[in-house]
Amino acid sequence: MIKEIISLINTIVGKLFDKSINKKNQETDLNIKTLNMVKDHNLPSIFKNIVEEKQIKLLTGKNVNICFAEKIQNLKIKLGGNFTDEQLYSIEKFYKENANGELYINLSKKDIFLTKFFAIFILTAFGLGIMFMTIIIEGRINDIRDFILYASAIFFSGCICLFILNTISKDFIAINIKKRLEELPR
Numbered sequence: 001m002i003k004e005i006i007s008l009i010n011t012i013v014g015k016l017f018d019k020s021i022n023k024k025n026q027e028t029d030l031n032i033k034t035l036n037m038v039k040d041h042n043l044p045s046i047f048k049n050i051v052e053e054k055q056i057k058l059l060t061g062k063n064v065n066i067c068f069a070e071k072i073q074n075l076k077i078k079l080g081g082n083f084t085d086e087q088l089y090s091i092e093k094f095y096k097e098n099a100n101g102e103l104y105i106n107l108s109k110k111d112i113f114l115t116k117f118f119a120i121f122i123l124t125a126f127g128l129g130i131m132f133m134t135i136i137i138e139g140r141i142n143d144i145r146d147f148i149l150y151a152s153a154i155f156f157s158g159c160i161c162l163f164i165l166n167t168i169s170k171d172f173i174a175i176n177i178k179k180r181l182e183e184l185p186r
Contacts, residue, residue: 062089071103078102079180087173094174105178107171112178115171126161130154 049066056062056069064072072088096106133153141147 062092064089064092068092071097071101075103078184079177082180083173083177088177091170091174091177094170104181105174107174107178111171112175115168115175118168119165119172122161122164126157129157 052066053064056064056066072085076083076085076088091105094105094107095103098104133150137146137150141150
């Protein structure tokens with residue numbers, strides 16, 4: 001009975017996964033056919049740009065134009081491949097262009113300080129919270145129910161801490177990229 005249920009779940013998940021893959025493959029095939037049609041009929045380059053932007057959206061998951069995608073790839077090459085495309089696209093709110101049209105990270109020292117301070121504050125508050133909860137509850141855990149309540153309180157406060165830290169994770173990626181860019185020779 002359990003094997004049949006697991007088999008049924010695997011079948012359903014497999015079909016959903018196949019549909020998702022087939023949809024992306026169909027969109028890619030359509031984009032390739034459209035691009036070939038644009039080339040064959042000498043249509044204006046605007047059509048080629050539209051198709052290429054759709055292809056970029058399929059590949060990156062971000063709705064960006066060709067120029068920005070090329071600048072991201074140039075930045076990735078400049079960084080030496082130490083960062084993934086996903087990381088580079090996730091911090092697009094921090095990008096600015098210099099006079100040469102190259103991307104750089106627009107973070108002030110105050111922003112960097114506040115981000116690091118906030119992370120340290122959250123981790124310290126979590127650690128002190130666990131310490132105080134342990135001191136207060138010490139000797140009061142009499143049965144399994146008390147222990148489960150204590151463990152669940154630690155678990156949920158840890159989840160909240162991780163959620164808050166996750167909200168500033170893109171800031172840390174931007175800080176690391178900015179640091180790497182500053183280390184590179186000019």
